[in-house]
Amino acid sequence: MLLVRGAVKAYDWGLVDGLARWSESTGEPQAELWFGVHPGGPSPLLDGNWRPTGEHLGDRFDVEAIPLLVKLLAAAKPLSVQVHPRRHVAADQYALQREDEPVIYTDPFEKTEMLIALEDFEAFAGWRAVDQSIAFLEAIEGTLLAVRSLRTGTLADAIRVLLELGTPERIASLPEAARVASLPDEQVAAYATVADLYPDDAGALLTPLLDYLRLAPGEAVYVPAGVPHSYIRGTGLEVMSSSDNVVRLGLTSKPVHVDHAIAALVPDLRPQVLRTSHGDLIWPIDSPFVVRVLRAGEEKILSGSYRIVLLIEGAASVESVNAETSLREGTAAVMDARDPDALVRADGLVAIIQSTER
Ligand SMILES: [Zn+2]
Incomplete structure (x- = not known):
C-alpha cells in the first residue's frame, strides 16, 4: 500500500483555486488533480506524515499494474468538445504517429471515462435526439445544409458542414435558437455560456448535436471511448482507463483534428447516466x-x-x-x-x- 497526492494540471478552463482544498492555493486556475502513473502527471508519493518522498507512483509500480487514472476536476468553463479513441484506434494511430509530427495520441491506450458529480455538474455528452438537433439548427439562420445532412446524410457530414458554418453571428444566436427550439432554461443558459466564451470558435456550432445533462452530487455519467462530450461546469471525480488520448472538435485553444475525431466517433454508442447517490456501487x-x-x-x-x-x-x-x-x-x-x-x-x-x- 502506497500513499500519494495528486499532480495538479492548471488548464485554462479550471476554477481559480478550485482544487486548493485537495492540494494547495496557487491563485491560478486549477483544472485537474491526477492520481495515477500516466507520464502526463505522475502522482507524488508521500511518507506516513504526508510529506513528499521525492518519488512518484510510477517509480514503484509498473504502468501495467496501475490500469486506472483517477482525477479530481474543477471546471469553471466548458471543456473542449472531444472524443477519446477506442483501443484499436489508439493503438493503430499511436503506432502511425511520426516523431517529426505534432503529437495527437499521447499513448496507445483506450480512454473510457466516468464523471461522478461532487456538486451540481453540467455536461454535453452523447448525441441529442436528431429531431431535437434539427429543430435547434432550424432556428439558426443559414444552417440548411447541416439540417439536410442530419436528415439524409451521416453525422460526420453534419459535423463537417457545421464547422464550415461556424461564424460568430451563428454562434451568437445559439441561446436564442435554444429558446426557439423550446429547450429548458438551464440549457438556454448553457448555450449562452458557450456563445459568450467561444464567440469565434467554429466548434461551438457542434454543441446543438450534443445531448445536455445535469448531474446532482453522487450521480454519474459513464462515457465510453467513441462518445462525444464536453463538460460544461462543476466539480467532480473522474475515473478512466490510464490514457490521455483526447481528440478535439472545438471549444478549445488547442489543436482541433476533425478527421481523427470523426474516425474515433462511434455513432451508435451512448453514454450511461447513473442516477446514483453517495454510498451506491457505481458499476x-x-x-x-x-x-x-x-x-x-x-x-x-x-x-x-x-x-x-x-x-x-x-x-x-x-x-x-x-x-x-x-x-x-x-x-x-x-x-x-x-x-x-x-x-x-x-x-x-x-x-x-x-x-x-x-
Ligand atoms: Zn473526456
Missing part, C-alpha cells in the same frame, strides 16, 4: 472499473485487482494485514492486485475505486 455496463463514494462506514476491498482509496472530505483510514494508513483530504492509498485485502473506514466522503480487469 456501468462493460466498465473497466467500479466506484463507491462512501459517506461513512466501512468497506472491505479484496486483493486481486488494482484499488485506490481517495479521501475527498473528512477522515478515512485503510488497513490491511501488513499496512495501515490514515488519509488526509486530497491523498489516496494505492494498492496493486498483489496487495492483501484491506478495510476502508470512512467518516466524511471517500472514493473507493477498483479495477474490474484482472
Whole structure:
C-alpha cells in the first residue's frame, strides 16, 4: 500500500483555486488533480506524515499494474468538445504517429471515462435526439445544409458542414435558437455560456448535436471511448482507463483534428447516466472499473485487482494485514492486485475505486 497526492494540471478552463482544498492555493486556475502513473502527471508519493518522498507512483509500480487514472476536476468553463479513441484506434494511430509530427495520441491506450458529480455538474455528452438537433439548427439562420445532412446524410457530414458554418453571428444566436427550439432554461443558459466564451470558435456550432445533462452530487455519467462530450461546469471525480488520448472538435485553444475525431466517433454508442447517490456501487455496463463514494462506514476491498482509496472530505483510514494508513483530504492509498485485502473506514466522503480487469 502506497500513499500519494495528486499532480495538479492548471488548464485554462479550471476554477481559480478550485482544487486548493485537495492540494494547495496557487491563485491560478486549477483544472485537474491526477492520481495515477500516466507520464502526463505522475502522482507524488508521500511518507506516513504526508510529506513528499521525492518519488512518484510510477517509480514503484509498473504502468501495467496501475490500469486506472483517477482525477479530481474543477471546471469553471466548458471543456473542449472531444472524443477519446477506442483501443484499436489508439493503438493503430499511436503506432502511425511520426516523431517529426505534432503529437495527437499521447499513448496507445483506450480512454473510457466516468464523471461522478461532487456538486451540481453540467455536461454535453452523447448525441441529442436528431429531431431535437434539427429543430435547434432550424432556428439558426443559414444552417440548411447541416439540417439536410442530419436528415439524409451521416453525422460526420453534419459535423463537417457545421464547422464550415461556424461564424460568430451563428454562434451568437445559439441561446436564442435554444429558446426557439423550446429547450429548458438551464440549457438556454448553457448555450449562452458557450456563445459568450467561444464567440469565434467554429466548434461551438457542434454543441446543438450534443445531448445536455445535469448531474446532482453522487450521480454519474459513464462515457465510453467513441462518445462525444464536453463538460460544461462543476466539480467532480473522474475515473478512466490510464490514457490521455483526447481528440478535439472545438471549444478549445488547442489543436482541433476533425478527421481523427470523426474516425474515433462511434455513432451508435451512448453514454450511461447513473442516477446514483453517495454510498451506491457505481458499476456501468462493460466498465473497466467500479466506484463507491462512501459517506461513512466501512468497506472491505479484496486483493486481486488494482484499488485506490481517495479521501475527498473528512477522515478515512485503510488497513490491511501488513499496512495501515490514515488519509488526509486530497491523498489516496494505492494498492496493486498483489496487495492483501484491506478495510476502508470512512467518516466524511471517500472514493473507493477498483479495477474490474484482472
Ligand atoms: Zn473526456
